[in-house]
Amino acid sequence: MSTRARIAPFLIVLVILLAGGTVWWVGQIPRSGYSSPDAATDQNPRRVAVEAVPVTTGTIRDVRSFTGTLEPGQAFTLAPKTGGQVERIHVDIGDRVRKGQVVAELADAESRQAVAEAEAMLGVARAELNQARADARLAERELERTRRLAGRDMASASALDTAEAEAQAQEAAVEVARARVKQREAALARARVQLGYMTIRANWPDGDATRVVGQRMVNPGDSVGASEPLLSVLRIAPLTAVIQVPERDYARLTEGQNATLTSRALPGRTFDAAISRIAPRFSPDSRRARVEVRAPNPDRALKPGMFVNVRVIVGEAEDATLIPAEALVRRREEPGVYRIRAHSPATVEFVPVTPGIRNGDRIQIRAPQDLSGRVVTLGQQMLEDGAPVTVAELPES
Template sequence: MLKKAMVWVVLVAVGGGLGWLVYRRLTAPKSAAGARRPGGAVPVELEPVGRATLRNVERLTGTLRARAEFVVAPKIPGRLEKLLVNVGDPVKPGQLLALLDAAEHEEAVAQAKAELAVAQANAEQVRLGATLEDEELAQKAAQAKAEWAVAQANADQVRLGAALEDAELVQKLAQAQAELGSARANLEDARAALTVAQREFERAQALREKKILSQAEYDTADAQFKAARAKQEAAGALVAQKEAAVRSAQVRLSDTQKGAREAELRHATALAQQKEAAYKTALVRLSETQKGARAAELALARAQVANKEAALKAAVVRLAYTQIKAPAGGDGQGAQVVGERFVDEGAMLKANDAIVSVLDISALKALVYVAERDYAKVRVGQDVAVTTDGVPGRTFAGEVVRVAPMLRESSRQALVEIEVPNPERLLRPGMFIRAEIELERHADATAVPRDAIVKRNGQQGVFVAEGAPEPKAAFVPITPGIEDKGLVEVLNPPKALAGAAVVTLGHHLLEDGSAILLPEGKDDLTQREQRQQRKGKEAAVPPKSQIGNRKSEMK
């Protein structure tokens, strides 16, 4: 109890002393200022309103992860005979990493080869027995086919002899038909000539009755008409004669085709059909033999061969599984390294037991979380500056490659994945990193110091010094924008800020229209504004990855 009382006494004494010092600090300037500011003017400090390039930079923290990470494990159980890599060793695609005891699997491959040889020999024996029987049936089928060919040739010969005789009769018939056509053409010519002669005769007869035509001319027309009629009658008789000749040739041809030669042709054709039927019967017997029990036996032997081939392939694959290799991937130039080692040589492993882990560090993934208010401003392709305590003094360039399509309900944050190239292999998975993502950049923006912004009547604004020789403070409402390293952007800046100076110290005592006292006087203020403007004009615009101090950004 006594100790507690002593502690409380000491604490009260210390608190009283600190309060007294604060009181003295607050009251001393007021008395001094009272001596300098007649009429209750408030001493203040000013800084000019300037223009600067401001950035809205989101600063995030996160962790580096390997671009790809996988665990090397066996596909079959066995004893780990040899481990060829260790932690930190580079790994190339397809590199042999470990060996399992392969004696059992080598024996399985040899046994599978022997069983395949037996199955192949059995299938060959069945095939040879089937071949001998097939050859006998095939010989009978070939003999039947030859007899069919002979009968077919005989039938063709008989048909050819008949065709030759028929050709002669057909030729005579064609000649008779040609002569008939010529006679009919002459008949048509005679009819045309008779028509012309008849018209001439009738015209001569009419002229004779009118005593215009002489008797001699009339007799000539009459004679020509009678001659044309006689010629037509002769042509008609010739046509009838030729038609009779055509009919006679047709009858002779028909009678020849229906005679004994037709019976001989039918006999030859029937014999050819008989031989054809015998040949088809031999083929059916051969086909049925091949499709019978012997065919089933041959199919079984072939299936056994296929089964043994599959068993051999499986044994070879399982033997290959005893050689554990790195999968394809990475850049093939040491980008993959062994991250962890989980077992030692001689260990008995089950299938999928981890042996080592392999990391691809040619590029790393930085995983950070962005808040809900800035989620919409983060986009794929944005540049990112990454730093880490593990590599002090270095800034690594990265790029946003993925933005999660959802936010975590518990934290209202979304995962952002940044890819960071790692050509020098300085970065390592698991490092803590800081990432800066530039969300916005406003060039040549109107900016005021953060210390100049105050709130009056629920509205943000700044106090502007105006009037001379007795300056006063005028409250100018503003809409703040981007804030960057002590400067705040003024959106839609009012005209009152153009070329003005704002109060940065002492504004807590000011109201709109309050009198102010400048430590150096108005002339000194004007000179200070000019100095600030000259410094702003000489200052360079900061690069995209940096922000200068307030004076270097002021114009």
């Protein structure tokens, strides 16, 4: 037997083994996404395990969140109108002050002495005025007597002229004395004003009757100049939260719009607020606009300088169709959901949707409005239209 005849049977066996291995290997390839005529007749198709939840209806709000810092409703600095040495300070940081309350005093010995001197000078001026008035009356009587004598040719014309001149002079002296009294009165008033400057009071034009000391800049014994700050006084009810709003949210905000504030410093508490002012321009650097949110802060729990989170409701939908956020997927760039068909076995269908408001883990579905049933929330990456599924039973929450 030739060599070729001996090798031929081995080649035939080898080809048969290779063909059988190829058929076995092809049979092991997953058929996800592939459907054959034979698969349609398979009595036990491969099912994908998924989780699904029912579509619900309810109210959903479009809430925008911003961060900001609280600023006092009003803040001003108390300072003396004249220089001097601080003698007493009656308040400290955190103290409440009443409108008109004395909060500090400067040493006033010199000012009191100036008032005393002004009062004395005024007394002298008034005495001089009284003397001038008496001299004027005397000169007037002398003039009348000289006129009567001149009428009987018992006084010369020169004597009459002299009497008239003296009366006029004394009347002028009265006017001078009266002006000097007014001058001394003004000097006394000025001295008293200067003395008043030694007492610093907390005064503000309007607002609540009490405010809070935010900062103290001096101590008793310090020498201060005119207009040098002594204390800062704050109005903390209400407060203003300042936020920076990007362009995409700017048009959704309006003055008077309700808002809520929260702060890490006060966990578990929410404070009512409202937008009070919206800047008409954007910062060229940040492309954001300043928005002020007014918080009444009746119990004064919020403090200036606190970092806060501001939430503003810019939209609301009632009786909206709602799905969990994880149910929304994209198929060929089109948003949609996989809905469970109530067949046996259960299958899924892809339903294109138009999403609306998103709030946390819920999304509004604007279209189709009649979306109902259950939608898949886990396992979508293994699905296609008509795929058989096994829906896992979720524990009740």
